[in-house]
Every structure is written in structure tokens, then in C-alpha cells.
Amino acid sequence: MIVEDDALVALGVRLTLSELGHDVVGIAASELEALAVAQAEKPQLALMDIRLRGASDGVQVAQRLWQEARVRCIFLSAYADDQTMARVAQTRPLGFVQKPYSAQQLKTALEQARNRLTEADGR
Template sequence: MSPAKVMIVEDEVIAAMATARMLKKLGFDVCGNVTSGEEALLAFDGECPDIIIMDIRLDGELDGIETTRQLKLRRDVPVIFVTAYSDDSTRTRAEATKPLAFINKPLDISQLEHILSNLSIGGK
């Protein structure tokens, strides 16, 4: 079985690089790494990810929640929200998109591994 493809949507370059390293260590293929919701929408169809790691606060006009809503209109792909912001109104908006999980920053490899191990789409 080939590794599951993960797209990272994260506006902090160092955080995105760290996430990509963790995913590769866990046996996943990083198929895209973009910094804005607009870029995610453009890359989504061509990359065809099996899962998306999505920051809630992004560069550009679209936040991660609105980006996720628009992506799920195209295809119901699992999304893991990663954020440093977890106030009640943000979390309520995000929950409406039915994410796979929420992870608070900084991202921890063991927490990521636990969430991804429950999927039937690959990794190691």
C-alpha cells in the first residue's frame, strides 16, 4: 500500500517544515505545503490529498475554517485543525466543518501519530 498523502496548510514556514518532518517520519507522503486558504483551494484538486493538516489562522482572505468548508464541498477529505487559538466561538465555527481532530500548537508527534493511526488510509 502506498503512503497516504497529506497536504499541510500552515502560514508559519518553520511550523510547516516541522510538521512535514513528523509526517514523513510517521510514513506519510507530504503532497502539498501551502500558506493560505486561496493556495489550498488551487492546489487541492491537483494534489488530491487523503488528509489535510489545517491551521485555523492563515495568510490571505480565507481562514482555515472557511477554507475547509470550501474544500469539503468538493470532496469530504479528513481535516485536522492545528491552532494556537482555541476560543469557544472559533472552535464552534470549526466544529461545523466536522474535522477529524483539533490539535493545539505546538504540534506533538505522538499526538499526531495517535490521531493518524485511527485512520484507514496509510502511513506505516
């Protein structure tokens, strides 16, 4: 699942994920859309931007996704200041990739997230 307010960026991420062999179950631009996709599709994880459409930011949405749907996030954002990173850390992120990033950086973050999820499941 991709949570990104910029439609062109979201489509680019979807294309990269497809090229890497991953399925995208939905794209959301706001908190309400993200929660609806998470409830309907049960994604393994979400790729989350910090800036989103609406009143809530990506950190707040990540907290709600975890609380309500047990979905964890990899953050994809240009915002990496100390205050933002401290807030991100409270969401139990699977990773953080600073924009702009390469397909290889995204691939590495996804592999690390898969390993962390597998370890958490005890597999």
C-alpha cells in the same frame, strides 16, 4: 496536505509526518494555494492551521476544501476558544490538535482520522 501560513512550522510538520511514514502531497499558506493543491493532488486529508495568509481563515478554507474537493481536515492550532471550536465543529473535522503538540499527539490524531475515514468508506 499541510495548510499553514508559517513556512518553518509547515516544514516541521512535514518532517514529523515523514518520520511517521506519511507522504505530504503539498504545502499551502492560503485558501487559493490550498484549493489548487487539493484539486491537483487529491489528498486523503489536510492538516489545517486556523490562521492563514489572506482574507480567509482555516475554518473557511476547510469548508471550501470539503465542498469543492471532498477533503476533510485535522486542525492544528493554538486557537481553541469556545467560538473557534464551535466554528471548527461545523466543518466535520477529523480531529483537533492544540499547539504546541508532540509527534505522538500528531500520530494519534492521524491514526484516529484514518480510522474515521476507513469507517466512512465502509471498509
